[in-house]
Amino acid sequence: MNQLSKESVTFVEVDEGSAGQRIDNFLIRHLKGVPKSHIYRILRGEVRVNKKRIDQTYRLQEGDLLRIPPVRVATRAEVESFVPAMEFPVLFEDDALIALNKPAGVAVHGGSGVSFGVIEQLRRARPQAKFLELVHRLDRETSGVLLIAKKRSALTAMHEIMREGNSDKRYYALVLGEWKNARQHVKLALHKFDTPQGEKRVMVRDDGQPSHTVFNLKQSLGDYTLLEAELKTGRTHQIRVHLSHLGYPIAGDDKYGDFARNKELAKLGLKRMFLHAHSITFNHPLSGEPLVLTAPLAPELQRFLDGLARSAG
Known part of the structure; x- marks a missing residue:
């Protein structure tokens, strides 16, 4: 990214790594610390691409010259001061993709009361990386396979693969009931x-998605069952809400679960939701492998599962 400053107006030349990205998303990432309302x-009125006005849906092309008006941007030191550098267990990595084994309790990105997540920590740990973007998301309390793109071409191809249903994502969930x-x-x-408290929730409703x-x-483990869930669509909290609606809430689920049973489970050693993204199958977005x-x-x-198996056996 080539950047020149002229009387506090900034000119940015778009490189290959940013080509294809919507301009609003580019500016949100480029102008750290600037409220989204101000960016829009x-x-x-004031942003120009190649001296012309554009709207927020414009997709950047390599070589585009952006004119960005003066804005108060958080300094790099301010942005990074509260984001600790962190590497996570790597399951697979090449020049296009990283697959991580995300631990429970870590958000995939900052927002909604969370200052930072996996993607911000990984960028901090890999300052030499030109491009790191989430391919998909996992709930904060869900562990397991999380894909990160290292190239925009890989990101757009992975989104196409998932949109067309050409990937197979599977989760393990321990539910209450037989x-x-x-x-x-x-x-x-x-x-x-x-909710009235401003939290995001999902419910089964005929006019929903x-x-x-x-x-x-x-x-089968007595009063519990270990299930494998295949996602055919990727809605927010889909597995959790489907199971809760059917009367088989996920053990330890603090949003849609059985809260009294969760307290008992915590005493038995399960202090988190038992939902784990255990596998994803697809053809490599660039090589087709x-x-x-x-x-x-x-x-x-x-450990918790082994204990249940011993008790049920």
């Missing part, structure tokens, strides 16, 4: 809403 305000069917398709529309999960019974990426269960989940 300058987009409507699940009966070996394989069960669940198609329940999901609606997102905000079409949502489809397939559940495979893996292990088939990839199967798996993340082992977190040790605390495996």
